[in-house]
Amino acid sequence: MGTMTSLDDVPTEAAARHAELAERLDEAGYRYYVLDQPTLSDAEYDGMMREIQGLEAEYPGLVTPDSPTQKVGAPITTDFATVAHLERMQSLDNAMSADQLLAWDERVVKEVGEVAGYLCELKIDGLAIALVYEHGRLVRGVTRGDGRTGEDVTNNVRTIGNIPDRLAGGGWPDVLEVRGEVFLPVEGFEKVNEARAEAGLALFANPRNAAAGSLRQKDPRVSAQRPLGMLVHGFGAWQGGDQPESQSGAYELMRGWGLPVSDRYQVVGGLDAVREYIEYYGEHRHDPDYEIDGVVVKVDQFPLQRRLGSTSRAPRWAIAWKYPPQEVNTKLIDIKVGVGRTGRITPYGVMEPVKVADSVVAYATLHNASEVKRKGVLIGDTVVLRKAGDVIPEIVAPVTDLRDGSEREFVMPERCPECGTVLAYEKEGDADIRCPNAEKCPAQLRERLYFLASRKALDIEALGYVAATALTQPLEPAEPPVRTEGDLFDLTVERLLPIRTLVRDQRTGMPKIDDKTGEEKVVTFFANAEGEPKKTVEILFEELEKAKKQPLWRVLVALSIRHVGPSAAQDLAREMGSIRAIRDATEEELAAVDGVGPTIAASIKRWFEVEWHREIVDRWAAAGVRMADEGAGGPRPLEGVxxxxxxxxxxxxxxxxxxxxxxxxxxxxxxxxxxxxxxxxxxxxxxxxxxxxxxxxxxxxxxxxxxxxxxxxxxxxxxxxxxxx
Missing domain, CATH: 3.40.50.10190 (BRCT domain)
Structure with a gap:
């Protein structure tokens, strides 16, 4: 038996050579498996591998789990672990009018005096990203997420051509958290969609969605095939080294380090020059090779930024000017209604498909019956369609001059389109009519199940909209596997395999039509042609186990308690610590929690008064779902302070x-x-x-x-x- 050696026994020369070989082999493997850009011949790679194996045989102390000899030569994939940002990533307040921009400028001047320079830059319609460099080397790439934490997409980020793996030059801080926007160029977006069309895949709606989808691929090789780019718009943590005195100074430093900084930003003096920049790019909106939806204006000097500070969600030293969304005309073929997870009945327009803001739109929201009447929209109208914020399709108004007399008024149905229950207002004065059959309405259950699996709740990726439909509204068998949310964690493989279900549009809940047959599209979702479980089934059960360990606030969101979103849920979890404490608290005690108040408190108490709601909580708890956060009830020395x-x-x-x-x-x-x-x-x-x-x-x-x-x-x-x- 050979003598074991520790790392202390390894000669310095051998350790240095091992480190060099490990780095070169890791880089070569990454380029080969992920980028499909081999930099070493097979013979060179094999020669280096033999040499490093020889070193490890002679000095076993060099063997670690990270050594190339301990890794399988397979594609690198990501698990999208949740990672905390070094500094919180915030949103921006918006200015949609000249008055709002003027009010922001006046407030800035009032608080810090005249500003020598405003930095104006284009607001890219992309995906926010934070890159962490340690001693000049990229160690992590994280999506914005909720601002405090995001998804670790480091391997995917490394496939983006203009993001350096190592910073150029010198003088960089020990730790630098670079903030920026990942985007897909317009031309690249069109080519990606052409390729997807040829492959029979669904098209991306717009460049931003394509960029987000490209960056969040489980296999980084897919990301590498998309022509993603990134532009810097600031930094978070800056640890070690001297910070510059201005935003523009930081940009020029980062440009020198090889980071992708836009050549379209300008530092201007005064609000008139800001308006000129905004006006210019309003007229030249399509000059850049990427989509923009506005201009960001920042106070350039960091000392002034620090004096102005931030609110809980946005810096007070910056504002985003949003350009008006694009509008088009199209024909309103019909008005139908959808049923939401809280029973809300929402009319939506069915239109002749039309391209607006670089995506094809066939449906648009009309909010409620009062809104339909307020806008004076008739079925058969030619309507003005707008994508509010270039994202959400909205019917703005009818073009009344084009009416020919064949148009007809929309009449809100009296009964739920999916369960037949008589519709009603929850209380006098409500704008929204609802289906009161919360427990038994299959549409509400489908929507709640889909929502609880979303990233803002339990984050069960395998439980998408088709799966939610399959579990709650199967064509076969007659008895659905999930009759309330309480059934979710008691599912078995045997109950899933017989399921056949309609494929529904998640925006409307309406069945999709098969392009080939013209019939409603039906799938056997969980079983293959031989009746065996698909890989999806294994993934679903793995993710259900992970969901049981989610923190308390996510469980609260997943329960679909009206008005309880992520922010209020986090406040409740932090203050109360457990479902039991929340359930037993008085309405006054709940309302006293910061971020809750009387409306949310009353909603929580009403929810827990319902027996089948309590049964969901009890069954989840029995299945092992986390119902209390660790440390709840621990020392609270600042209680009441x-x-x-x-x-x-x-x-x-x-x-x-x-x-x-x-x-x-x-x-x-x-x-x-x-x-x-x-x-x-x-x-x-x-x-x-x-x-x-x-x-x-x-x-x-x-x-x-x-x-x-x-x-x-x-x-x-x-x-x-x-x-x-």
């Missing part, structure tokens, strides 16, 4: 400081009052500091904030600042 945070701190971002307070049971408020427990001040704190001094509220600097978090409010009171500090 309200904290206001103002100014920039070195050791905390605004988000990380807020989360640190909330994790200890405290509340973070945006305004100072006599009830405020502490005001934490960083650089350039502004008016909140002045108000704290005036009201006599205890003030903490960053060091004092650390004491508050570590030792609680009593200790923090001993390190508060005096007014002259």
């Amino acid at each position: 309200s904290v206001v945070i103002t100014g920039a701190m070195e050791g905390y971002s605004r988000d990380s400081a807020t989360e640190a307070v909330q994790a200890r049971g405290g509340k973070v408020s945006g305004s100072v009052s006599k009830k405020t427990g502490f005001v934490v001040v960083g650089d350039s704190p502004g008016s909140k500091y002045d108000k704290a001094v005036k009201l006599g509220v205890p003030i903490l600097d960053e060091a004092g904030f650390a004491v508050l978090l570590a030792e609680g409010p009593d200790a923090a009171k001993n390190v508060t600042l005096s007014a002259d500090e």
Whole structure:
């Protein structure tokens, strides 16, 4: 038996050669399997592999799980693990009119004085991405996700041609989180759709969807075949090294490091110059080779950005000017209704298919019966169709001059189109009419099941719209496997195999028509021609097991409690800690949770009063679904303490400081009052500091904030600042 060696016993020269070979073999394997761009001949690759195997045989301490000798030479795939951003990725506030843009500029000037330069750049209609470079090397690519966490798409990002794997030059920070937009050029989008049409695949609706779909491929080789590009629009974390003083300065640094920076941005002086830039690209919207939907205007100087700060969702030093969406005319053939997961009945227009904002549209929302009447739309009208935000198709108005007398009014049905229940308003004054048969209506169950599998809830990718239809509304067998959500985690393979189902359009719920037969499209979803389980079945059960371990807030969203979206669910989970605590809380206790309030609290209490709702929770719990977050009921030293945070701190971002307070049971408020427990001040704190001094509220600097978090409010009171500090 050979003598084992540790890494300490390996000669420096051998370790260095092993590291060099490992890096070259990994790169060659990546280019071969993922990019289909081999850089080594088979003989060179085999020679290097033999050499590294010889080194590891002589020095076993070199063998690690990451060694090329321990990896299978197969395509690299991604699991899309959830990754926390180093700094939160925020949205942008929008300006849709000249008055809104002027109001933003006036507020900026009022708070920081005249601004020497505004940076104007094109708002790319793509997919936001964060790239993390450590010591100049790309280590991670993450989608924006919910702003705090996103999906790890590193392998896919590495296939994008203009994203460098290593930064050029030098002087980069130890850690740099680059923010940007991934897009598919218009020409590339057209070629991708041509190829999909030839292959008989569904076409992408627009370049943005194509870019998102391309970046989220499980097999990076598919991403590599799409001509994706990326342009930088800022940065998040910057750890080590000197930061520039301006956004434009950061762009030029990053350009020098080989990062893709647009050549269309401009730093201009004053609002008139901003308007000129907006007007120019409004007229030259199609000049870039990628889709844009507006212009982003930013205060260029970072010190001013820090003084202006951010709201909970958007920076106050930037605004997005949105161009008016594109509009077209088309014929309204009919108005039908769909049934949503809460029973809401929504009219939608069925139109002659028409291309608008680079996608073909055949359906458009009409919201409710009152909206149909308000717009004066008749069946048979020629209508103006708009994609609001270039995304959601909307009927704007009829072209009344083109009427010929054959048009007719839409009449809202009296009964649910899918279960026959008499429709009604939930309460007097409601705008929406609903199907009250929440438990038994197959349409509502289908929509709820599809929703609970979405990324904002339990994230069960294998449970798409066709699968949700198959489980709740099969043609065969007569008894559906899922009669309420409570059945979901008790499914068996045997119950899935006989299922035959209609394929429905997820926008309308209407059956799709088979192009070849002209009949409604029917599929055997879970079994192959031999009656054996498809791979989909195995994946579904694997994902159901993973779903059981999702955090409490996702379970809350999955229950489809009216008004409880991801934000309120996260607040409830953080404050209450368990389903049991939420279920047992009084309406007043629920309403007192930050981000909840009386409307959501009343909705939660009504939901838990229903027996079959409670049965869903009980059955999920019995199946092993997580019903409480770890640490619930643990130490909460800041319970009942309200904290206001103002100014920039070195050791905390605004988000990380807020989360640190909330994790200890405290509340973070945006305004100072006599009830405020502490005001934490960083650089350039502004008016909140002045108000704290005036009201006599205890003030903490960053060091004092650390004491508050570590030792609680009593200790923090001993390190508060005096007014002259």
